[in-house]
Amino acid sequence: MRSDNIKRGLERAPHRSLLKAVGLTDEEMNLPFIGVVNSWNEIIPGHIHLDKLADAVKAGIRMAGGVPFEFNTIGICDGIAMGHTGMKNSLPSRELIADSIELMVEAHQFDGMVMIPTCDKIVPGHLMAAGRLDIPAIVVTGGPMMPGIVGDEPRDVISLFEAVGARRSNKLTDQDLKNLEDYACCGAGSCAGLFTANTMACVTEALGMSLPGCGTAHAVDARKIRIAKQSGMKILELVKKEIKPGRIVTEESFDNAIRIDMAIGGSTNTALHLPAIAAEFGLDLPLLRFDEISKETPHLINLRPGGSRYLIDFERAGGVHAIMQRLQERLNLDVMTVTGKSLGENLREYIIINPRTNQEIIATPDSPVHAEGGIAVLRGSLAPDGSVIKQTAVSQKMQRYSGPARVFDSEELAMRAIMENKIKSGDCIIIRYEGPKGGPGMREMLSPTAAIAGMGLIDSVALITDGRFSGGTRGPCIGHVSPEAAEGGPIALVHDGDTIEIDIPARVLSLKVSQEELEKRRKMWKAPASRVTKGYLARYQKQVGSGDKGAIIL
Structure with a gap:
């Protein structure tokens, strides 16, 4: 047995004594x-x-x-x-x-x-x-x-995250929100x-x-x-x-x-x-x-x-x-x-x-819910190394989309704009510098995506990030954009008003800006200073790899 390394032989008498100190018997040593x-x-x-x-x-x-x-x-x-x-x-x-x-x-x-x-x-x-x-x-x-039962319907924690946006839009009352808070997670x-x-x-x-x-x-x-x-x-x-x-x-x-x-x-x-x-x-x-x-x-x-x-x-x-x-x-x-x-x-x-x-x-393969599986990998000028979306949680209306970019350099800035009703139907929210290195830690974006859903914008607003999403996110939300902004990926070069095109069936995510213009922007771009300087996250930032390869420590 592998454990013989700590319990067999004359020289392991001290080890056996320590094991007996936690209550082991001679019989258990075998x-x-x-x-x-x-x-x-x-x-x-x-x-x-x-x-x-x-x-x-x-x-x-x-x-x-x-x-x-x-x-x-x-x-x-x-x-x-x-x-x-x-x-x-x-x-x-x-x-x-x-x-x-x-x-x-x-x-x-x-x-x-x-x-x-x-x-x-x-x-x-x-x-x-x-x-x-x-x-x-x-x-x-x-x-x-x-699931919890609220208002005679099953509910979960995503109900709460979406309710925040719904309350901000006056689609729910304070008591409605309190009921969800008290009973959704049971x-x-x-x-x-x-x-x-x-x-x-x-x-x-x-x-x-x-x-x-x-x-x-x-x-x-x-x-x-x-x-x-x-x-x-x-x-x-x-x-x-x-x-x-x-x-x-x-x-x-x-x-x-x-x-x-x-x-x-x-x-x-x-x-x-x-x-x-x-x-x-x-x-x-x-x-x-x-x-x-x-x-x-x-x-x-x-x-x-x-x-x-x-x-x-x-x-x-x-x-x-x-x-x-x-x-x-x-x-x-x-x-x-x-x-x-x-x-x-x-x-x-x-x-x-x-x-x-x-x-x-459970449907049959001959008569499925959707003909294809849950995840689609999109590539293109905005994500040369790939990005991911849960395509089965996107409405047919948003399978193909084109709209103006609204660019934010952190989740907090994007969330503030959403909660202040500054995001309009047709916008494409870009949240960058939230990748494995840029965050650091590649944060999940459930708060903004759920707020968008709660406000009724899930079928008219897209969200793209080099961060990632909760498994509870739904709608045209694309994450893991690689290379990430902190590594100088194209997402770092997007400006407000740039046209973004999404074509999920064709697996394409495009930034509709000429190569010449992108090169000009690249020459002007500087990597931002790190947001952390000490502790585990600082060590992680130095060692972590790209999201398209699993964000593993290299």
Whole structure:
């Protein structure tokens, strides 16, 4: 066993004594040591229950003959960090989470690990560590929140972000806003729609790194506790059989995961996280691969924010494996999974317990919600290296657009203009210097996009940024513009009034300014001074790469 490095032999007597100081017996010294990597904390709704999931995981490990050791990672709530300087810390935390797991696992030589994350950057941070360490691992994502019920309708946190704009436009009363504030977010779990956290949970299951059903089993459902126990038991089998993440996560399983992401209409943030995860597995995952798979994958379920369904509807319809059953002719079925079986074997065994709901909620490839998948990659004179948009959340009216640029050098400046009603129908908001280096930290732009939606401008105003978006963003909002402004990309050269053209079907994003004029502007352009001078963000800014390659530390 790998853990023999810390517990076997004469020279390890001091190590055994320290282990006995935490309560281990001589009998336990002969068993596999399993790290229980928990991102529990008391500020993220998606993580407040993970202590209970960890208890279930540890029970499963003990039942199967292992010794669990729980340790924690940090975790940031994107919703609470949204719309202010705190969001600069969210994406950089992904790398820090992966690093902290690596240090703990390597120092203590665990034989395997069960990883317990839930929210946006925390799930990819765990998966990056799994690829880097390549010891037997299984992921138990914490599960979605139930939607709240307000005004006799299901609601979620995006309802609040959009309500801010609606209140500013006097479309809601103060009491309406208070009711949403009090009841929309009703307890433990990741936000109730298909935003980044739940997209990543579904993608993790599709990659083969979680047990079937884990991605959509809800935080308050006892089924999640059972999956946690089963995962604790299963890790011992993976250790015994030496089934490591590198055997599970391959180019073929990434293709499967992207295809499922496209079929469910997931968050654009997967275009950052999956390339970063692939890099830790020694694989290259170019941005254009998302577009290639999207073009040949139908969108099969219309979840929030693009549709009206919630994750609880997806769960009752059968979840990720139900979508995979629909698409199995397009999937690589021979890939290994953490069940110890192939995907094909898992699909043959997976039972749909609500067949009528399954048929009502999940479309067929022959009659899809949309002919193409959720994400489109746009390139052109404004984004030579690419940009991303959730095309299934854009109305038909805005699939092709042309309008004048309204340029802002920060999210705060753009938000102020929106809230002061200075943005008009037909405008194209440009928010720049918010990329991985320029931010630094590539902030999410949910506050401005949601305010636009709440004001009723979602079908007449576009927003383009070198930052990124929440999985809850909808409408003609294009992010990850690369190269970013801080690196001198064309987005840095846009002036107020320049014409911007968007053609989603043709995958084009253009700045309608002559090359001669752009060269004049480039000669006048100077990179702005850094917004940070010390601490983690300053180190991150020096090392982070481009958004089109996953914004990974180089």
